[in-house]
Amino acid sequence: GAPGWGRRSKWRCPQGRRGAVRPGPGGASTSAYQVEGANLSHGKGPSVQDIKTVPAGTSELDVCADFYHRYAEDIALMAEMGFKTFRFSIAWSRVLPEGTGRVNQEGIDFYNNVINECLKYRIEPLVTMFHFDLPAALEKKGGWSRRESVDEFVEFAKLLYTNYGDRVKYWLTINEQNMLTLVGDVIGTCNMEGVTNKYKKLYQENHHMLLAQAKAMKLLHEMCPGAKIGPAPNISLVYPATCKPKDVLAAQNFNAIRNWLYLDMAVYGRYNDLVWKFLEEHDAIPVIEAGDMDIMAQAKPDFIGFNYYNTATVEWDDSPVAVTDSEKKDQQSAGIEPGVYKAYPNPNLLRTEFGWEIDPDGFRATIREMYSRYHLPMIVTENGLGAYDKLTEDGKVHDDYRIEYLRKHIEQIKLAADEGAEMMGYCPWSAIDLVSTHEGITKRYGFIYVNRDEFDMKDLARYRKDSFYWYKKVIETNGEDLS
Numbered sequence: 001g002a003p004g005w006g007r008r009s010k011w012r013c014p015q016g017r018r019g020a021v022r023p024g025p026g027g028a029s030t031s032a033y034q035v036e037g038a039n040l041s042h043g044k045g046p047s048v049q050d051i052k053t054v055p056a057g058t059s060e061l062d063v064c065a066d067f068y069h070r071y072a073e074d075i076a077l078m079a080e081m082g083f084k085t086f087r088f089s090i091a092w093s094r095v096l097p098e099g100t101g102r103v104n105q106e107g108i109d110f111y112n113n114v115i116n117e118c119l120k121y122r123i124e125p126l127v128t129m130f131h132f133d134l135p136a137a138l139e140k141k142g143g144w145s146r147r148e149s150v151d152e153f154v155e156f157a158k159l160l161y162t163n164y165g166d167r168v169k170y171w172l173t174i175n176e177q178n179m180l181t182l183v184g185d186v187i188g189t190c191n192m193e194g195v196t197n198k199y200k201k202l203y204q205e206n207h208h209m210l211l212a213q214a215k216a217m218k219l220l221h222e223m224c225p226g227a228k229i230g231p232a233p234n235i236s237l238v239y240p241a242t243c244k245p246k247d248v249l250a251a252q253n254f255n256a257i258r259n260w261l262y263l264d265m266a267v268y269g270r271y272n273d274l275v276w277k278f279l280e281e282h283d284a285i286p287v288i289e290a291g292d293m294d295i296m297a298q299a300k301p302d303f304i305g306f307n308y309y310n311t312a313t314v315e316w317d318d319s320p321v322a323v324t325d326s327e328k329k330d331q332q333s334a335g336i337e338p339g340v341y342k343a344y345p346n347p348n349l350l351r352t353e354f355g356w357e358i359d360p361d362g363f364r365a366t367i368r369e370m371y372s373r374y375h376l377p378m379i380v381t382e383n384g385l386g387a388y389d390k391l392t393e394d395g396k397v398h399d400d401y402r403i404e405y406l407r408k409h410i411e412q413i414k415l416a417a418d419e420g421a422e423m424m425g426y427c428p429w430s431a432i433d434l435v436s437t438h439e440g441i442t443k444r445y446g447f448i449y450v451n452r453d454e455f456d457m458k459d460l461a462r463y464r465k466d467s468f469y470w471y472k473k474v475i476e477t478n479g480e481d482l483s
C-alpha cells in the first residue's frame, strides 16, 4: 500500500513540547450552561440560554448535572478514568454578570477551584471561552450584531488570561461558531425579531465573532507566551449525493458555507471565495472596518479544535428562491438553500436513537481533508452518542452502543494519525451526563450517569457506566486496546 498505511498507529505530539496535552485519547468535554446548574445564583447573571424558552418537554437549566456543587466529586471520577485532559467552558455571565464591567469574584473563584482540582490530578484543563451562552445583558443591547461585541469579548478574554493564564495552557475561543450562524434557532441563540435579511444579520455577527476570536488569540500570545489557542467549530465533511457533477458542486458549496469559511478565516485570515459570492448574492456582505482583515491575517491559532458527530450529504438544488415566509420556512425545514444545495439523507449510514447519522469513516475523511487544508495539529473537542441510557436496579448502565460508537471513531482517528494527520487528542462529548442543546437530559452522552430524570431531580448521584470502565482501559493503553 501507500507509504504510511498499515504502520502501527501513533498519535503525534505537536512540536514535542514538555507539559503539552499528551497525545492520544484521554479526556472528555462539557459546557458550562449544560452541566453546572446554579444558573441564576452565586452572583451569576443570566445568559441567552437562561432567557430562552426551553423546548417543550425538556428541563430548565437551574440544576443540570449540579456540577457547580459537585465538581470535586466529578473531577475525581475523571481522574479515576485516567483523564489527561478535561475540556470545560467558562460561563461568561458567571464571571461578568452584565457581560462587561463588574466582576463576580465568586464566579472567578469557582473556575479557579475547577482548574486547581484538575491540576491536582495532573489533568490538563482545556478551556472553552464561549460555548453558546452570551450574557443576556449584552444580547439585550443587540449581542454580536454590534461592533462593540468585539471589545466586550476581548475584555472577557483578558479577564480569563489574567486570572487563569498562569495555569491554563490550552484555550478554545468559540464553540461551534458555524452552528451559531447556521442553526442558532435550534441552539436558542438566534433572535430574528424584526430582521428582514437574516443573512445580513447572521454574517455580520459572524464577522464580529471572527474578529473577536482573532483579537483573543493575539492577546493570549502577548499575555501568556507559550500558551496555545485554537477555534472549536463543528467540522463535518459534506458528501455529494451522487457522482453527478452538479451534486459535487453542491457539496463544495455546502462545505464552504458549513466548514471552510470558519477555518479559512481562523487559519489564513481570508474569506472563503464561494461564501463571499454567496453573501454578495444575498446582499449580506458584512461591514468590515479598515484593519479588520490585517488583524485576522496576523492572528494565528496554534491548533484546531473541532467537534465531529456526523457527515452531511447534499444534492444540487434548482428550487426557485422563496418569496413568502411560509415558502422560506418550508425550504429551511427541507434543508434547501435555493440554487446552492439541498440536504440529502445518506442511505448508507445507520442512525442513533435520535436520528443522527453515524459515520466513523467520515470522521477519518474529515480529518484528512482538514489536515490537507490547514496542516495544523488537531484535537477532537466533541464526538459521541446521545442515547436513552437506563440505570439498572444494581446501579449499572449497560451502554454497549456507546462503546461501539466510540471504538469505531477512535479506530478511524488512529488510521488518520497513521496517515500523517497530527492528532493532539480526543475529548468526546460528554464527560458526564448533562442537558442536551434542545433534547433534554434524557438524551445522555456521558461516561458518568447522573441520577435524575427530565423533571424529577432524584438524588443526582453519580454512577459509572460500562463505557466508564471501557474508556479507562482505552486511556491506560493510549488507544491500543479498544476491545
Ligand code: BGP
Binding pocket: 031, 034, 175, 176, 179, 234, 307, 382, 386, 429, 435, 436, 437, 438, 439, 443
Ligand atoms: C454540540 C454542542 C454541544 C452538545 C452537542 C450534542 O453541537 O457543542 O453543546 O450539546 O452538540 O448535541 P445535542 O445536545 O443537541 O445532542
